[in-house]
Amino acid sequence: MIRALTFLIAVALAVPALAVQPDEILDDPALESRARDISAGLRCLVCRNESIDESNADLARDMRLLVRERLVEGDSDAEVMAFVVERYGEYVLLRPTTDGINIVLWIAAPVLFLIALGSSLLYLRSRASAQEPTNSGLSPEEEARLKELLKD
């Protein structure tokens, strides 16, 4: 009896499960695949770092339905995105925009790479033209002092 009860509770509690539900799927495969692409780029607000496409949360389901609703009404992908962002804020975008300070984030990779490549090339050229140290790398003064010391 207890077990049956636990089972019932289990089923009841486990209701939000498995991301996209069969009943959400649009009949038009082209539209559905656009919906999937859009949802993969939108963050579930109540989850930790999951897109609404992956999330089991009820809110994510609402957002998925919203995206599909807009698509069915003929919005373009960009319009759907803009609509969702207007409603939920910039936070939902898993791919950050390029406006304002965000441009720094986007150009960080190429800029860092160019700086690193440039400085390493300079270093490599300096190594190529450097002289193999013939001695222990001591200055003439140190060399002289070493001789002094070794005399003793």
Add this chain to the structure above:
Amino acid sequence: MQRFFAKSGICDKPCFMIVELGHFALILAFAVALVQAVIPLVGAHKGWRDWMVIANPMATTQFLLVAFSYAALTYAFIVSDFSVKLVVDNSHTLKPLIYKISGVWGNHEGSLLLWVLTLTLFGACAAWFGGNLPATLQARVLAVQSAITAAFIAFTVFTSNPFTRLAAPPFDGTDLNPLLQDPGLAFHPPFLYLGYVGLSMSFSFAVAALIEGRVDAAWGRWVRPWTLAAWVFLTIGIATGSWWAYYELGWGGFWFWDPVENASLMPWLFAAALLHSAIVVEKRETLKSWTILLAILGFGFSLMGTFIVRSGLLTSVHAFAMDPERGVFILMILAAFMGGALTLFAFRAPVLEAKGVFATVSRESALVINNVLLAVSSFVIFIGTMWPLFAEMLFDRVLSVGPPFFNMAFTPFMVALAMVLPIGAMLPWKRGNLTRTMRPLWGLAVFSVAMGALTWALQTGNSPLVPIGLALAVWVVLGSIADLWSRTGRGDFGGRMRRLTRLPRADWGKATAHAGLGISVFAVASLMGWETEDIRVVQIGESYQKGAYTLTLQSVDRVQGPNYVSTMAVIEATRDGRHVATLRPEKRFYPVAGMPTTQAAIDYRIMRDLYVTLGDPQDNGGWAVRTYIKPFANWLWFGCFLMALGGIFSLSDRRYRVAAGASKEPRAAVPAE
């Protein structure tokens, strides 16, 4: 032990005082660590031998004390001592024994104790196997390592004490997070910690060398095995974590660019860079200050990872602690060690003069390019991970940086790395000739591109992802084989085969690890580009088609597990009427923790995984079922395994074994005949 305490009259059976003894041992270890962090440093500075050598027995003592402390906590978990708060929060009497043991590190406090245990283990290893190190260097290494240990024990004891008792113990515990009750995740953290903490050893060596003011080929040789070991552990840790996510989270994702994952990927990339640049120090005595810097930053990223996970500053799937006080403490540790080491570096780096001269086209240069790619890609991940925090604090913009950004920013570096890898690996030291090195490789390059083109022509859809991934993989794998083959010199086939088996293990390690990288690249590309999905409602008894397979939902039953109830479906997969697999996807519910989990059913094959998860019952009596075909999924884990195996081959190379055992265990004298 229980019997001992019972007999000695210290406590009754089961012995609950062990927890106090463990607590006490930890505090004692803290005292030892503080002393060990100072005395050997003074000894090395003044040249007092007995002050230096004291570090060795102290490192062993520290390890034994912390090991006892850890064993005591494990004991509390095994006997379900619910007067210990940590056990109540993370255990339950019905939980299987293995998860009682893994439950020790499945939480903040216990995992910190494991972290400390690994720190002292590495310290003790440096004492046990470091007999051939110069006395001053060994003393300094042990002192720096001990300072890190002291900081972490302080963190454990003062902010996250695992031994806290409850005044009124409850009858039973609240169970470990069900997601963590899984073999994949049970062994993921210890490996990750061995990796993170292994980098502390490279850090200690770097700081000791800076204090010493000397970095030479010998230093490169000593620091490399530690880095290699750390990297192997990180590889295993990351791979098991990724595999766990793949089968446990229910949709077969393997990497989410979650802050916590990034926190482990950054040190991995740094460790990879470090173990390559340490070769240059060892063989050619250049790149010294850069290698030192990498060693410092590598551990810095480990600490940063700890900070990210522990502070809960960047919340994510895995964060189990969200306590600002702890975050501040870690940040202080991070600031103290990084600040100190980098200041020391700024003063001492100019002293480290490079010796080897090399041409612009040479192995040295290729390894510099490797380091540039690995280090920059790691920094890009760092910036992406910290960006939301930065944007919110300084610009008041609440935003997210998710997988689309990381895929775009990180992938080009890996593509570039795979492109230059086979060429760089075959360039000779000192002065190379690109035309000569490329001569045996042109054929492979053309073949790889042709394979990519063929794939592109044969696949449905025109995503370039898999063709590029495949071309790169073929290029890297064949390049590794060509590299190995070129080491056998000239001569007839049989002679070269014989020489192949006698090549140093480091050569085998290099080729294996590189091939592993290539295979992983291909698997990632094919999972991202070729995976197909099917979501539908299935009635019991109904069949449906997925790819070449016919799947039939035979039944859905309730199954009672040791500490959960499960709804288990039985789905038979057939192909052309022949049985392929019986899949049993589950939805589990853990009543104590009040949490549902999904258990995917996976039919693992070489060419593809058939991956099925069970969803909810529908109003019309059917069940939601998701089916995926994941092409070449196993190759990802296999590639990671090869990378780790390559590291182990290298680690067992003769030159390290000889170096490790040289002074400690002189060969037994062969008696004269």
